Amino acid sequence: MTTVRTLAELEGEPHANVFPDDEPKTIRLTLADGEEVPSHTHPGRDIVFYLLEGAVELHLGEETHELTADDIARFEGEREISPRALEDSTALIVLAPRSDE
Numbered sequence: 001m002t003t004v005r006t007l008a009e010l011e012g013e014p015h016a017n018v019f020p021d022d023e024p025k026t027i028r029l030t031l032a033d034g035e036e037v038p039s040h041t042h043p044g045r046d047i048v049f050y051l052l053e054g055a056v057e058l059h060l061g062e063e064t065h066e067l068t069a070d071d072i073a074r075f076e077g078e079r080e081i082s083p084r085a086l087e088d089s090t091a092l093i094v095l096a097p098r099s100d101e
Helices: none
Strands: 015-017 025-031 045-053 055-060 063-068 072-076 081-085 089-097
Touching (some): 025 081, 045 055, 055 072
Antiparallel strands (some): 025 089, 045 072
């Protein structure tokens, strides 16, 4: 079965669940200029953070990465994450369960 969604039509700010109740968990994150998500973790998951538009500072533990549109970051969910928008921004975040292999 194939499911197709349009990101712009999703409800929920700043987080919108693209495929509710399905794995991997997929989120559209929209942040206004200066808005940020408080520091948090996603244990047991591998994360792909794809910035569709805008610019963000992606705080990962003690590291900070400046991302611009089309940048992709991959990291382990045990790391503290806190994105902050440097301008209006939209990201697609995939939180995949880590396999035991």
